[in-house]
Amino acid sequence: MTTEERVRKGDVRAAARLMRDIEDGHPSARETLKRLFPNTGHAHIIGITGPPGTGKSTIVDRLIGILRKEGKTIGVLAVDPSSTLTGGAILGDRIRMQRHALDNGVFIRSVATRGHVGGVSRSTRDLVAVLDAMGKDIILIETVGAGQDEVEISHIAHTNVVVIIPGLGDGIQAIKAGILETAAIFVVNKSDLEGADSAVNDIRMLVLLRAADKTDWQPPILKTEAKANTGVVELASAVEQHGEYIKRNRSHEMRQNDLKYSFLNALRDGLFQKALAHLQTDSRMDSIMENLEKRRTDPYTAAEEAIDELLNRKSAP
Amino acid sequence: MTTEERVRKGDVRAAARLMRDIEDGHPSARETLKRLFPNTGHAHIIGITGPPGTGKSTIVDRLIGILRKEGKTIGVLAVDPSSTLTGGAILGDRIRMQRHALDNGVFIRSVATRGHVGGVSRSTRDLVAVLDAMGKDIILIETVGAGQDEVEISHIAHTNVVVIIPGLGDGIQAIKAGILETAAIFVVNKSDLEGADSAVNDIRMLVLLRAADKTDWQPPILKTEAKANTGVVELASAVEQHGEYIKRNRSHEMRQNDLKYSFLNALRDGLFQKALAHLQTDSRMDSIMENLEKRRTDPYTAAEEAIDELLNRKSAP
Numbered sequence: 001m002t003t004e005e006r007v008r009k010g011d012v013r014a015a016a017r018l019m020r021d022i023e024d025g026h027p028s029a030r031e032t033l034k035r036l037f038p039n040t041g042h043a044h045i046i047g048i049t050g051p052p053g054t055g056k057s058t059i060v061d062r063l064i065g066i067l068r069k070e071g072k073t074i075g076v077l078a079v080d081p082s083s084t085l086t087g088g089a090i091l092g093d094r095i096r097m098q099r100h101a102l103d104n105g106v107f108i109r110s111v112a113t114r115g116h117v118g119g120v121s122r123s124t125r126d127l128v129a130v131l132d133a134m135g136k137d138i139i140l141i142e143t144v145g146a147g148q149d150e151v152e153i154s155h156i157a158h159t160n161v162v163v164i165i166p167g168l169g170d171g172i173q174a175i176k177a178g179i180l181e182t183a184a185i186f187v188v189n190k191s192d193l194e195g196a197d198s199a200v201n202d203i204r205m206l207v208l209l210r211a212a213d214k215t216d217w218q219p220p221i222l223k224t225e226a227k228a229n230t231g232v233v234e235l236a237s238a239v240e241q242h243g244e245y246i247k248r249n250r251s252h253e254m255r256q257n258d259l260k261y262s263f264l265n266a267l268r269d270g271l272f273q274k275a276l277a278h279l280q281t282d283s284r285m286d287s288i289m290e291n292l293e294k295r296r297t298d299p300y301t302a303a304e305e306a307i308d309e310l311l312n313r314k315s316a317p
Numbered sequence: 318m319t320t321e322e323r324v325r326k327g328d329v330r331a332a333a334r335l336m337r338d339i340e341d342g343h344p345s346a347r348e349t350l351k352r353l354f355p356n357t358g359h360a361h362i363i364g365i366t367g368p369p370g371t372g373k374s375t376i377v378d379r380l381i382g383i384l385r386k387e388g389k390t391i392g393v394l395a396v397d398p399s400s401t402l403t404g405g406a407i408l409g410d411r412i413r414m415q416r417h418a419l420d421n422g423v424f425i426r427s428v429a430t431r432g433h434v435g436g437v438s439r440s441t442r443d444l445v446a447v448l449d450a451m452g453k454d455i456i457l458i459e460t461v462g463a464g465q466d467e468v469e470i471s472h473i474a475h476t477n478v479v480v481i482i483p484g485l486g487d488g489i490q491a492i493k494a495g496i497l498e499t500a501a502i503f504v505v506n507k508s509d510l511e512g513a514d515s516a517v518n519d520i521r522m523l524v525l526l527r528a529a530d531k532t533d534w535q536p537p538i539l540k541t542e543a544k545a546n547t548g549v550v551e552l553a554s555a556v557e558q559h560g561e562y563i564k565r566n567r568s569h570e571m572r573q574n575d576l577k578y579s580f581l582n583a584l585r586d587g588l589f590q591k592a593l594a595h596l597q598t599d600s601r602m603d604s605i606m607e608n609l610e611k612r613r614t615d616p617y618t619a620a621e622e623a624i625d626e627l628l629n630r631k632s633a634p
Contacts, residue, residue, distance in 0.1 A: 030617050037615035051368065259609040259616060266620035271588045274624060292576040298354030299576060300347050303583035307591060311628060 004035045010073075010134045012107055019109055022126045025273075033126055036133040041255060043075070043132040044243045047157030048142045054163045055189045055226050060142050062232040063239070068105055072138050075131030076108040079124060079143040079153065107131065125156055125265055154182040155261055158254055159242045161235070163187045164203070166195035180206055183219055184242045187235060191223035217245055278310055321352045327390075327451045329424055336426055339443045342590075350443055353450040358572060360392070360449040361560045364474030365459045371480045372506045372543050377459050379549040380556070385422055389455050392448030393425040396441060396460040396470065424448065442473055442582055471499040472578055475571055476559045478552070480504045481520070483512035497523055500536055501559045504552060508540035534562055595627055 006014035021029035048056050064074055131139045141153050154160050162183045188199045203221050220238050224231035279285040291297045323331035338346035365373050381391055448456045458470050471477050479500045505516045520538050537555050541548035596602040608614045
């Protein structure tokens with residue numbers, strides 16, 4: 001059986017190997033992704049974002065439990081801005097999630113973003129495609145941190161859940177700044193802590209202030225205490241309501257976004273790889289570096305020359 | 318006087334306009350950057366990273382005060398993962414920093430990363446080049462959040478200062494995961510809070526565990542209470558010691574890294590822009606989207622075809 005046949009049947013080992021090959025940039029992985037493409041486009045992709053320490057992993061763990069009871073199959077990507085040297089992703093208290101690892105309906109994968117230039121986006125999108133092709137009904141993407149990763153993931157996900165906790169100070173600012181417009185649901189977790197109601201009010205104000213939206217979806221602001229299992233059923237229900245809402249009202253737009261994002265990612269990455277391969281022939285990179293170091297040229301001119309050279313060759317390698 | 322002459326003389330208005338043009342992707346900005354390149358390569362670039370709420374802005378504010386007293390000129394970039402819709406960066410309690418705005422030796426600029434695909438890296442590097450060409454002795458880059466932004470900035474900076482606070486839980490994990498190997502100095506801020514010593518010990522353990530380094534620099538772990546002005550003089554001194562260390566031992570390597578990073582960024586960005594311009598001619602993008610939507614092709618094959626098309630044309634536009 002081919003890799004793609006195995007992945008389509010939900011074979012975990014084949015999927016895990018394919019995902020590793022994707023992260024390693026193995027050329028065969030791209031060929032497999034091409035053949036899996038017809039099997040994608042069915043999953044509901046949910047992003048769980050928010051600053052560190054807000055309990056996102058616990059929320060994901062609870063959502064898995066609830067959605068599994070409804071018979072949904074689930075894929076989880078835990079995105080870590082990982083070590084450039086070790087390449088390893090640290091799971092930390094995500095280990096809790098692993099209690100679902102024995103459940104065949106759940107597939108959990110940790111993603112190392114590696115710190116490569118432009119590293120996070122492409123492989124994450126492709127890993128989502130693998131989970132989608134496996135037939136997962138729901139794909140949860142969780143990220144550590146509150147920076148560019150989150151913004152990227154808010155483009156990939158259909159339903160963005162933004163998690164904060166009371167008393168976070170500039171955590172709320174980070175949300176304002178990058179994620180607000182794409183948020184479908186807000187969660188104030190650890191709502192037993194002081195300041196939960198004022199956090200809800202802060203978010204309500206932000207939602208009112210945000211640029212007038214094309215849609216009529218009003219993002220709910222939910223209070224949860226995920227560790228105590230409080231409010232998570234309501235959260236799961238809000239996630240499903242938003243899923244139905246976009247299916248009914250925005251499914252064409254969502255599908256177009258998915259396709260465009262995947263295409264542009266593959267384009268940007270593929271071009272850069274071609275350029276790097278080209279620069280490695282005939283020690284071009286060495287001579288460019290020498291010219292830069294001796295200040296015979298500058299990085300912008302050198303890049304333009306390399307681009308012209310690449311675009312004007314008679315044939316691609 | 319040309320823009321670059323004004324920037325070289327440290328003219329704030331000319332520099333601010335150039336930086337805006339860089340962020341807007343204005344073609345003239347790149348030409349100016351080329352002409353400014355010979356004036357770059359002198360500044361000590363310092364990254365201040367760490368999770369939200371750790372007091373990075375206060376630390377930057379204190380460092381400015383101390384370094385100014387020593388007669389150093391300073392440029393500050395405050396990187397925000399900003400709104401995709403409004404494009405505006407939120408300053409929040411960075412406004413405190415603005416008390417230095419009346420000081421001619423300090424130039425503070427907020428950077429919106431915008432959530433563009435690959436948005437953070439290139440413009441940040443180029444904005445650093447402008448501050449460098451202005452003759453700033455020291456450039457401080459501060460970022461909100463703990464994700465890909467931080468990893469990018471750790472590549473740009475010569476001296477990476479990683480800030481945490483006691484009791485942060487998975488905040489320490491986020492550091493482990495992405496920034497550890499490049500950290501030159503660790504700071505436990507708000508060290509009056511419970512758990513400061515245990516945070517110091519956690520970091521000490523991480524430093525011991527980290528992959529054997531080529532260098533013999535041992536990252537100090539400093540306790541600060543930036544709001545109360547405690548420990549910040551020691552921090553400024555550690556920053557300067559690291560600056561001297563790299564000047565003595567790694568100046569060639571650092572310079573090569575700077576040049577390579579700038580070149581590859583310009584290459585990746587320039588290629589992608591060329592590709593997008595090409596796709597916009599003759600409604601190529603529309604027909605690709607139609608083929609994708611009708612599932613006549615997949616995003617990977619479509620990207621490969623677009624790349625081949627671009628590379629095999631007779632001449633570049």
